[in-house]
Amino acid sequence: MTTMTNSDDLDIINGIVARARKAQKAFETGATQQRYDIAAQAAAWAILEPERNRALAELSVATTGLGNVQDKIAKNHNKTLGLMRDLLTARTHGVIRDDPESGITEIARPIGVIGAVVPSTNPAATPANNIINALKGGNAIVLSPSPKGVPACETLLAFIYAEFDKVGLDDDLVQMIPAPGSKDKTQRMLEIVDLVVVTGSQDNVRRAYRCGTPAIGVGAGNVTVIVDETADLAATAFKIAQSKTFDNATSCSAESAVVVLDEVYDQFIDALGQNGGALISESGSQTIVDKLWPNGILNRAVIAQDADKTVEALGLTDKVPADTRFLAVETRGIGPNHPLSGEKLSRVLALYRARDFADATEITRRILMHQGAGHSVGLHSSTKVRALELAETLPTSRVIVNQAHCIATGGAFNNGMAFSLSMGCGSWGGNSIDDNLNWRHFIQSTKVVREITERKPALEDVLAQYWKHVTG
Incomplete structure (x- = not known):
């Protein structure tokens, strides 16, 4: 040849x-x-x-x-x-x-x-x-x-x-x-x-x-979702499980980390369990990291695989329930030395515990600044103003509210986003667009361009507010 x-x-x-x-x-x-x-x-x-x-x-x-x-x-x-x-x-x-x-x-x-x-x-x-x-x-x-x-x-x-x-x-x-x-x-x-x-x-x-x-x-995905104390926990757990397991988490819009307020943390863990989410406590998180990133490289035996293959590759056979659909791994670390805080492209979810909504927002910001800035965040809440708070303060192009994230982000029949498989992340993600x-x-x-009647303003029409501001 x-x-x-x-x-x-x-x-x-x-x-x-x-x-x-x-x-x-x-x-x-x-x-x-x-x-x-x-x-x-x-x-x-x-x-x-x-x-x-x-x-x-x-x-x-x-x-x-x-x-x-x-x-x-x-x-x-x-x-x-x-x-x-x-x-x-x-x-x-x-x-x-x-x-x-x-x-x-x-x-x-x-x-x-x-x-x-x-x-x-x-x-x-x-x-x-x-x-x-x-x-x-x-x-x-x-x-x-x-x-x-x-x-x-x-x-x-x-x-x-x-x-x-x-x-x-x-x-x-x-x-x-x-x-x-x-x-x-x-x-x-x-x-x-x-x-x-x-x-x-x-x-x-x-x-x-x-x-x-x-x-x-x-840009790169690394979706972080906040669950606050006003969320419908049963519905939230169902949606996160649905999104995290869809097509074995191949989507960059699948939840990568969930930040849960302390007030509802235990109840939410129970709700995740009812939807096939097996909790891995923080004490066992290093074992997951070692098997998920052997030699510092994401394990191909886990990337976008079915639940049974994921469980086996991570050495969890007989250690998690037989009906496990995905893993929720407790962690606190964020940054290059804490790979769970980055994108995992697998049925593995990082789980963070926050004192209150302000703490949850800060944890989310730190995760995005490590990886995934500009892409999207999720919020499960009954408090409407909180979505606006996130949109005004976080480096993100989208705030997905009370939805299964990977299904909603790229357009869904019950939201107004354009149907797409490619999400722009704005300047935060180094992109030229921030839209789908x-x-x-x-x-x-x-x-x-045709000539129209002249519309030339007087100076006072455009500067009156400024003049008033500087002169008191």
């Missing part, structure tokens, strides 16, 4: 992007909103069709070793269905705003060729989300999947091409970097596309921001 040279790698990527540009120009020329809508719907049906959804879910678990089939089926379906709901009335072609008062008419325009780096944790749902958004905006897209995500990505594209054939769309609108992937191939793609979208490792995000192409990267990645990020616009 001939070893491919770096020059060969670059030629391959150059060719892929060149074909994408040609297809995109044809897609945009003479386009209508209907053309873009049909293309997005074709890609959506490629993953929503039940048999193909199951095939993708089974292949994803088999090839990545992460998550579980039933939850991936649900994720593929709900995230795509929700995205299509969001896109149903979205205008991404032609005049999208006409404001006589300002004299501005805004015309939606495609960005061109999107380059998307996608993770192995969601090897079908995340690419599908990016593809649908790209097509809705009139773009072509080139995907760079993780090595373990290649089979699922290849299969997804085959399903999309089958739908494209039905409506006369060019397969070159949706392509991927062929296996074997490499950093050189991905880097070249980053450099020559028109917009880069990166979900996954922070190393990839940093590379994207340095590549010279406009980039949207998302959505269709608006896949278009740009041209403004037609």
